[in-house]
Amino acid sequence: MQRISRLGHNRGEVVGPRSRDEFQRSLKITPGGSMRAAPFFAPHPPYAVSGAGCWITDADGSKVFDCENNFFSLVHGHAFPPVIEALHNVLDDGTAFGLPTTSETRLAEAITTRSPKLEQVRFTSSGTEAVMFAVKAARAIRGRPMIAKFEGAYHGAYDYVEVSLDSAPNNWGDSSPNSVLYASGTPPSTAADVLVLPYNEPKSCRELIRKHHERLAAILLDPVASRVGMVPIEADLREVIQDCCNRYGTLLVIDEVVSYRVGFHGAHATFGFEPDLVALGKIIGGGLPVGAVAGPASHMAIFDHTKGKPAVSHGGTFSANPLSMTAGLAALQAYTKDAVARLNQMGDTLRSEAIEQLRRRELPAQVTGMSSLFRLHLKAEVVRNYRTSFPSALQKAALAKVHRAMLERGFLMTPNCSGALSTPMSETDIQDLAAALVDAVQEVWKQSPWD
Ligand SMILES: Cc1ncc(COP(=O)(O)O)c(C=O)c1O
Known part of the structure; x- marks a missing residue:
């Protein structure tokens, strides 16, 4: 060619x-x-x-x-034969049910087997939802209102995680970044509950987290965030983040919607993090719409609906639909x-x-x-x-x-x-x-x- x-x-x-x-x-x-x-x-x-x-x-x-692969979601490229074959095998059986299917358990098992720190999984239909539910879960688990995120990082379209997505020299402030609203019309109160951290500036991060830790439920981190420059997190910052989370009881939420692919066991394992919750998406759907929140069973219990209204309700009409689950399993098995x-x-x-x-x-x-x-x-x-x-x-x-x-x-x-x-x-x-x-x-x- x-x-x-x-x-x-x-x-x-x-x-x-x-x-x-x-x-x-x-x-x-x-x-x-x-x-x-x-x-x-x-x-x-x-x-x-x-x-x-x-x-x-x-x-x-x-x-x-x-080289774009639908925004990094097609790790095997287009029309990957094992995915297409698996889809052909289930397509005639129907596309979505108001009942669980075995395919959701199989894909969840594939994820938890690869990443033993992720004991349980809840599927969503997009990475945006996965991050949103992870943030809501973290707030509920800790009973604190604030999250921290890194300046410039993209985590989907939830109001809170959009803060400072496109801040610029005229509004980003000094080494303690301003919390800048993204979409016009976002309630200004949103910014008050988002602490913006400067990436790969460990000293400033430690100081900012220390200052806000009493209100801080979680730190949301993508260790290779594209819009932050697509630079892997440096060792000093990694240590500061993990240390602050341990010290202040702040949850570590890792957004691996893109970065899950960097290692067989996921990005948290590659970088040596102890994640409290992980948001997944993209490649775990084999080219079909998907997202997932995963983590230790003790944290995932926040979604448990069996004892009445759960602390955090999680639904989604097409969450865990059998086509995404089947395609995702075929893609992961080949990765x-x-x-x-x-x-x-x-x-x-x-x-x-x-x-x-x-x-x-x-x-x-x-x-x-x-x-x-x-x-x-x-x-x-x-x-x-x-x-x-x-x-x-x-x-x-x-x-x-x-x-x-x-x-x-x-x-x-x-x-x-x-x-x-x-x-x-x-x-x-x-x-x-x-x-x-x-x-x-x-x-x-x-x-x-x-x-
Ligand atoms: C790091 C990260 N998190 C979350 C999302 C949102 O995923 P989705 O587009 O599936 O809603 C994206 C999408 O590009 C992303 O790159």
Whole structure:
């Protein structure tokens, strides 16, 4: 397969006429012509028609090599045969029941077997719900109203966890970050119950947690948060967080909706955390909608409905639907220790190749990430957290150009130039991806330097 011009369109054209027509039609029936904000990029993305392995075919018959994998959820790429086969086997039996199914127990067992610290599981239909229920559970368990989260971190759409998701130099404050509301109309009182912590600044974090610990139910942490810069948590901060949780009885809630993939036993095990609750999603659904809250049975008892109204009620019409459960089990079974190790190795190769080539060409850019996750930053200074990753206006515009330049080369990344590898990828694909990324950065740098 040729590396350059994988798309069938003329070079410089990343969207064909059928996608253009479809977008015009879509503009009439949904705001901005897009059902989700995240995949949108100007003028509009191509429409996907089918996927197989690493490739997506669009409405105009062109193929793109997918490094986005539906926002990191498809660890085996598209139409993974074991998932498709498992779904075919159950599809004729019905899609959702107001009764439990054995498939939910099987997937929960697969998760608890991989991660012994997670003794019990409750499924949801999305990561947003998983985080929301984990936060509600933590507040109920501790009887405290406040949560702490890291500046810039994305944890889904619950009001509280959106605080300081996109704070900026004009409002983020000093080393004790302001709690900045995200969506217009969010009740201002929300900010009063969210402590915002600066990532990889252990001294400030310890001081802030100490100051607020009496009201603090939980610390919500994604140890490789994409929007915080996709930088793995540093050892000093990890120790401070675990120590403060032990000292003050604050619960540690780990958001592994994305980062579960970094290790066979999950991110909490990779980083050596003792989690009180973990939020899961994405890859545990095998490409179908999913989320889960998991943790020790003593904490999960907060959801127990058998003795009357539970402390925290948890429902969801499509929670634990058998299709998501079946697809998730097939995907997890194939994400073996060997598969995890191979994918992690390919991620290391991608990052080190790209970083080395960027350095050799003296381009002010770097690639962060961990395991099979990566993110490009158009910055020379080391990215350690949200503030050091925060792009200037020029850098933001240049990132959009790199994203487009990658599409012209036939590679799809997220609009902020991050991505996740999938198991059907080969070593050659990784070399091609690294080369394309550096090429795209160089092309944009020559046209419109950002430094
Ligand atoms: C770290 C993290 N937490 C939670 C979520 C929310 O998951 P979902 O989109 O399934 O609601 C996401 C989604 O991208 C995420 O990246």
